[in-house]
Amino acid sequence: MEIIHTDCLVIGAGLAGSAYALQIADRGFSVELLSLAGPLAANSDWAQGGIIYDTAPDPAALTRDIVEASDGTANPAAVAQLVREGPAAVKELLLDGLQVGFDRDAAGRLEFTREGGHSEKRIIFAKDATGHVILEAVAGRVDAATRIKRRAGWVAIDLLTLSHSSTDLADRYEPLTCFGAYVLDTATGKTAAIVAKKTVLATGGLGQIFLHSTNQPGSVGHGVAMAYRVGARLIDLEYVQFHPTVFARKNAPSFLVTEALRGEGGVLVNARGEPFMEALHPRGSLAPRDVVARAIKRELAASGEPCVFLDLSAMKPEFIRERFPNVRERCLAYGVDITREAIPVVPAAHFACGGVHTDLRGRTNIRHLNAIGETACTGLHGANRLASTSLLECLTGAKFTAQADAAELAGEKFRLPEPRLWESPSREADPVLVRQDMRQVQMTMWNYAGVIRSPKRLTRARRILLELREEIQSFYRGCRLTRELIELRNGIQTALLVVHAAALNPTSRGSHYVVEEE
Ligand SMILES: Cc1cc2nc3c(=O)[nH]c(=O)nc-3n(C[C@H](O)[C@H](O)[C@H](O)COP(=O)(O)OP(=O)(O)OC[C@H]3O[C@@H](n4cnc5c(N)ncnc54)[C@H](O)[C@@H]3O)c2cc1C
Secondary structure (H helix, E strand, C coil): CEEEEEEEEEECCCHHHHHHHHHHHHCCCCEEEEECCCCCCCHHHHCCCCEECCCCCCHHHHHHHHHHHCCCCCCHHHHHHHHHHHHHHHHHHHHHHCCCCCCECCCCCECCECCCCCCCCCEECCCCCHHHHHHHHHHHHHHHCCCEEEEECEEEEEEEEHHHHECCHHHHHCCCEEEEEEEEECCCCEEEEEEEEEEEECCCCCHHHCCCECCCCCCCCHHHHHHHHCCCCEECCCCEEEEEEEECCCCCCCCECCCHHHHCCCEEECCCCCECCCCCCCCHHHCCHHHHHHHHHHHHHHHCCCCEEEECCCCCHHHHHHHCHHHHHHHHHCCCCCCCCCEEEEEEEEEECCEEECCCCCECCCECEEECHHHEECCCCCCCCCCCCHHHHHHHHHHHHHHHHHHHHHHCCCCCCCECCCCCCCCCCCHHHHHHHHHHHHHHHHHHCCCCECHHHHHHHHHHHHHHHHHHHHHHHHCCCCHHHHHHHHHHHHHHHHHHHHHHCCCCECCECECCCC
8 A cells, every 4th residue: 555645635626625735835835635536526616606705894794694694503703703804815815816817897896796695795706607717726826836746536535543543553542633544546446545744624515415416426525424433523514505596407407506696686486487585585585595495495395396486587688698608508508598588496405514623723623634615614604604605714714724734734743653554355346236325315315304304304314324324334345445435435424414413403593494294
């Protein structure tokens, strides 16, 4: 087994992992940067709406909006850090450092938009492909950085800790300490150990454990599952945000229909063309996401229709073409011309508000293991996330974690023992079984632990998933590792953790909605 040494191992090359890698490398430390696939295969690349930048004239208004969206549950310290430090992080890295091409008016001033739950226009954007434009610029800089070794298609399997993976038995008595990870190089099928002074989980979200999701393939909560196996504290996992508007047409893939369309005047209507949000919330179609997602679910349950519609008739066709070219193109490819007709939409799993618990410098309860971006949970989102806060959270998390790590790397001594050998069986896993098991996880989560939950449904989900986990574990132990198998093992673990958290919390708040019986 190959053993690679580095200062920092970053698992995940979305915005959080890449921004951290750049900032720690700039301070003189070496980085190994892993991703499941190519540099742009991350949820960060798919962010459409934008990123909060302008908190003036009233930063207190942003604080209020975040806390209100969270149903009063957000961690005040995390909110204060984001509101205070976020705009500077955007300016430093994205505007001054990378000169990302956000939309500007004829005079060269940044344009601002508003999304659901925002009381002011404070979000900057690049048409409807903000995440892509940002990640492309960040990835370009990563590729030019000599201290960063990018390893696309290298999948982290398990974290190395002194208690679990050291060849020195006495290390079992050390405090919980991480020193890297076992990884699979999917191109060669070989496993390696990357031994690192600092390990950063930046593996993104977990939407793909649900049948309908806006997330990229592979977003099954890898970081959450790996962290759980070595004793990390997890928090708020029941709070999975469902995006209310995902394209819904038979035989077409689901993809997100940006909230910015509602920010610019789009209105949700039922199959009879009647608006239904205005009667339910003062902000109508721009109400917080959880409110909208549940309203749609109920509307569908009452009507028996497969979807509701986003009516864009308040916008001029030229404006739609200019402002939302990507959404227009994708919808057109599946037979919907959004300059002339309403978009069919349903809700889908979108964002994990909970995750691996960290302080405001990315530190978990395990020494030298950090988590940032969507994998982490500082409590910023509480029970429900305000739109366009997550890209910003990636930047602030990366910045403060890199700062804290650099100070420790310069001063502290690190114990980096020889890791135990990883032995992988040579028998091939049957891909049909792997796919079917994953499908079962997704169906179970969607039907029993989705937008509307009940104790009965959660109990059933737990029973099904526990049985499935037994099977998957023995399967996993007996077969040669592949990305799909690692994903299945982590997916079932994350699903069980979400169900467990949901079952322990009988109180409906934010995105977690429980009824006695539905
Ligand atoms: C469709 C969509 C639209 C969105 N729109 C917005 C928006 O407008 N504004 C906003 O603020 N937020 C938006 N979000 C949310 C936001 O994009 C994400 O929360 C954020 O990008 C997460 O970034 P991240 O770096 O934490 O994770 P990601 O960008 O998801 O990156 C995760 C990385 O981890 C890697 N990885 C995972 N597991 C492993 C493993 N085991 N080994 C190695 N690598 C691994 C992946 O390959 C990937 O590189 C949107 C999300 C989606 C899905």
